[in-house]
Amino acid sequence: MKRLAILALAGAALFAAIPARAQHAQDTVRISQQEPVGTLDAYLDVRPEIFFLRDAVFDTLVTYDYAKRIFVPLLATSWTHVDDTTLEFKLRHDVTWHDGKPFTAADVVYTVDYLIDPKVRLRTKSDYEWIAGATAVDPYTVRIKEKRPTPADLALLATQLQIYPEHVHGPLKDKVDFGHHPIGTGPYRAVQVDPAKGVILEKRKSYPQGSYAKPAGTIGRIQVVGIPDAGARVASLLAGNLDLVRDIPANQSAALEASGQFAVTLGDTFGVYYIMMDAAGRSGLKPLTDRRVREAILRSIKPDDLKRIIAGKWAGQVSDPKGLCDPSQIGCKLSVTPPSYDPATAKKLMAEAGYPTGFTVNLTAFSYLSGKIAEVISGELRAINVNAKVQQMTFAAYRAQQIAGKQQILIGAWGGGAVPDVDHTLEFLFSPGARDYHHDKRFFDLVQASEHELDQAKREKETGEVFDLATSLDYLVPLTRYPVLWVHSKDLTLSGFDTHPMAPWGLSYDMLSWAKK
Numbered sequence: 001m002k003r004l005a006i007l008a009l010a011g012a013a014l015f016a017a018i019p020a021r022a023q024h025a026q027d028t029v030r031i032s033q034q035e036p037v038g039t040l041d042a043y044l045d046v047r048p049e050i051f052f053l054r055d056a057v058f059d060t061l062v063t064y065d066y067a068k069r070i071f072v073p074l075l076a077t078s079w080t081h082v083d084d085t086t087l088e089f090k091l092r093h094d095v096t097w098h099d100g101k102p103f104t105a106a107d108v109v110y111t112v113d114y115l116i117d118p119k120v121r122l123r124t125k126s127d128y129e130w131i132a133g134a135t136a137v138d139p140y141t142v143r144i145k146e147k148r149p150t151p152a153d154l155a156l157l158a159t160q161l162q163i164y165p166e167h168v169h170g171p172l173k174d175k176v177d178f179g180h181h182p183i184g185t186g187p188y189r190a191v192q193v194d195p196a197k198g199v200i201l202e203k204r205k206s207y208p209q210g211s212y213a214k215p216a217g218t219i220g221r222i223q224v225v226g227i228p229d230a231g232a233r234v235a236s237l238l239a240g241n242l243d244l245v246r247d248i249p250a251n252q253s254a255a256l257e258a259s260g261q262f263a264v265t266l267g268d269t270f271g272v273y274y275i276m277m278d279a280a281g282r283s284g285l286k287p288l289t290d291r292r293v294r295e296a297i298l299r300s301i302k303p304d305d306l307k308r309i310i311a312g313k314w315a316g317q318v319s320d321p322k323g324l325c326d327p328s329q330i331g332c333k334l335s336v337t338p339p340s341y342d343p344a345t346a347k348k349l350m351a352e353a354g355y356p357t358g359f360t361v362n363l364t365a366f367s368y369l370s371g372k373i374a375e376v377i378s379g380e381l382r383a384i385n386v387n388a389k390v391q392q393m394t395f396a397a398y399r400a401q402q403i404a405g406k407q408q409i410l411i412g413a414w415g416g417g418a419v420p421d422v423d424h425t426l427e428f429l430f431s432p433g434a435r436d437y438h439h440d441k442r443f444f445d446l447v448q449a450s451e452h453e454l455d456q457a458k459r460e461k462e463t464g465e466v467f468d469l470a471t472s473l474d475y476l477v478p479l480t481r482y483p484v485l486w487v488h489s490k491d492l493t494l495s496g497f498d499t500h501p502m503a504p505w506g507l508s509y510d511m512l513s514w515a516k517k
Contacts, residue, residue: 024491024514027220031244032233033505036226038195039179042162043115046123051418051504053224056201056217058162058184061089061108062154063214064420066328066501071154072213075103075163075185079154084454085132085146087153093140094208097165098189105136110166112144126427127160149452151459155330155421185209187217188509198225201509218513237262237487244488246506250312253485262487265494266314270326270501271415271482273306273373279475280439282405285361292353294474297409298339299346300380306480309372314485321478323467324414324425328501331422331450333464336471338478343383350384358385365390365411366398373479374411403434410437413482416502422463426450429476430466438475491515 033049042054061076076089095103112134114120130153132145146153168183169175182190187210188201200223207216225242227233234252236242238261248256257264277297281289288294307315325332350356363378365371371392378388388409393401401407417424429435430443446466453459470476484506486494496511497503503511 024489027514028223029219029221029244029492029512030223030225030242032225032227032236032242032246034226034228034247036195037199037224038193039176040182040190040193040199041176041179043122043124044176044179048415048418048505049224052507052509053190053199053201054162055186055504056188056222056509057182057186057190058164059095059186059209059214060158060161060163061091062158063211064155064158065213066420067499069328069330069420071158072211074209074211074214075108082143084149087144087146087157088137089142089144091140091142092209095185097168097185098183098204099165099168101165101167103163103165103185104139105142106139107163107166108142109134109136110170111161111164114164114169115161124160127156130156149454151450151452151454151456152330152419152421152423155419155423159419187215188222195226198223200224215510217509219509222509222512243492244486244494244512246484246486248485248487250310250314250485253487254313256487261490263490263492264314265486265488266311266317267484267486267494267497267503267506268317268319268481269415269484269497269503269506270328271413271506272321272324272478273310273370273411273413273480273482274324274476274478275301275377276407276410276412276437276476277474278408278437279473280437282437282439283408285359285408287353287355287359288361288408290353291474292349293355295339296346296349296353296384297381297386298474298477299342299349300384300386301377301479302341302380303480305376305380306373309376310369310480311483311485314483318481318483321481324429324470324476324478325422325463325467326416326501329416329420329422329425330456331460331463332467333460334467334471335464336468338471339474346384356385358387360387360389362408363388363390363411364393364398364401364407364409366393366395367413370411370413377411399434407437411479415482418502418504420502423451426463426466430470438470438473440469440473442469 039045040053042050059075062071063074065072076091078090080088082088115128116131130147130150132147134144136142165183169178172178180193187204187207191202192200203217203220210216233245237245253264256262277294278288307318311318323334363374365374374390378390381388426447430447446462450459450462493513493515494511500508
């Protein structure tokens with residue numbers, strides 16, 4: 001506890017600009033994240049932390065209910081597929097922008113035109129390449145034209161198309177300025193966006209488009225500040241300058257809870273850590289091209305050991321992943337389960353494959369926790385005489401290794417692409433290119449067929465075969481969930497993780513509320 005006391009003094013000095021002590025009485029929640037935020041324009045900054053703030057400030061045409069697997073009205077009251085490539089939306093008449101101006105179909109058309117403009121360069125440009133254009137039928141009716149039948153159209157619109165105000169964004173010569181002073185229609189308006197001072201959101205008095213799927217806020221004011229150092233985040237929490245912190249290691253989270261000052265909540269989101277093996281032999285390591293060897297590796301891994309590394313004393317709250325997709329997603333159908341822990345069978349398989357004395361392999365990881373998971377797996381593989389060397393890399397080095405075809409075993413993480421459809425998962429994990437370490441044409445054929453199949457039953461059969469094939473080949477398999485530990489003041493409650501399995505950054509504004517006294 002001595003170290004915690006020292007950190008508290010440091011935090012009090014470093015963050016004196018943030019109002020001290022719990023802010024329940026002021027109806028303010030103060031949150032830290034690793035990196036400072038200088039914009040709320042998620043089209044220009046695609047970090048998950050930005051998405052958390054984006055979803056509070058901006059709205060989409062529709063939203064998604066993960067429990068019921070249905071789309072719910074938001075800015076649009078209804079929608080119809082006029083034909084296989086045309087979506088028509090009827091819009092609400094009572095929505096206003098944060099500056100009081102009315103929202104109309106012109107704003108939707110403007111946003112779509114901006115995103116598909118070839119001159120506009122965005123990292124996420126591929127999220128909109130399926131859109132041919134948009135037209136306003138009248139002030140409250142808009143049609144979006146697709147280049148081809150796109151079964152994931154509503155899912156993409158519900159998560160990737162935040163509507164911007166034409167009257168504010170349009171006249172800006174430098175579009176970067178918009179993210180510094182954003183105007184949206186969401187339940188919160190941004191009153192400050194400053195990388196040094198942080199972001200401040202204030203709840204709107206009226207949010208008529210709100211529903212159970214995207215409700216009005218419960219907290220009056222949300223402050224978010226970037227604090228890169230984990231020790232400094234703990235210090236600020238102890239000094240009473242923060243109410244909610246994530247990315248604190250499990251052992252430190254347990255110590256903070258034991259102090260009696262704080263609570264810890266585990267957010268068991270959809271995100272998964274996975275293992276991908278070089279089944280194609282791109283790296284030149286022959287043993288991994290034998291499915292028996294890959295199965296032996298999987299049967300040597302204890303999922304409970306991985307959970308303890310990630311969640312510590314809360315490991316029992318971490319659910320087992322059902323697959324590389326989640327049943328709440330459209331198109332997620334899983335029939336094949338990964339091999340279970342069975343060291344005896346693992347040794348037998350290694351002998352059958354001709355490797356009773358094992359071999360040497362590299363485990364690539366590019367994040368702190370994936371590196372820790374790789375270290376545990378490295379130790380467990382000794383039981384089958386596999387000498388696994390952990391390569392902890394930066395993201396840039398990992399990508400260079402991947403492109404060069406030198407990855408042997410990758411310990412990665414995937415959050416579903418924050419889309420309530422398997423579209424992004426299939427694109428990210430199974431498209432041709434640098435990530436292809438299987439060289440199995442069946443994956444490409446199935447993914448391509450599913451991309452334009454409007455018959456949901458047929459599409460689900462195709463997408464399901466992709467996931468089942470990856471598992472049955474012991475090629476790309478989930479290891480454990482990717483939960484988030486949140487340390488927070490006791491008067492703050494976090495809930496709704498089951499209804500927000502893909503909440504960006506693991507949190508949504510409506511998951512925050514004050515504890516009842």
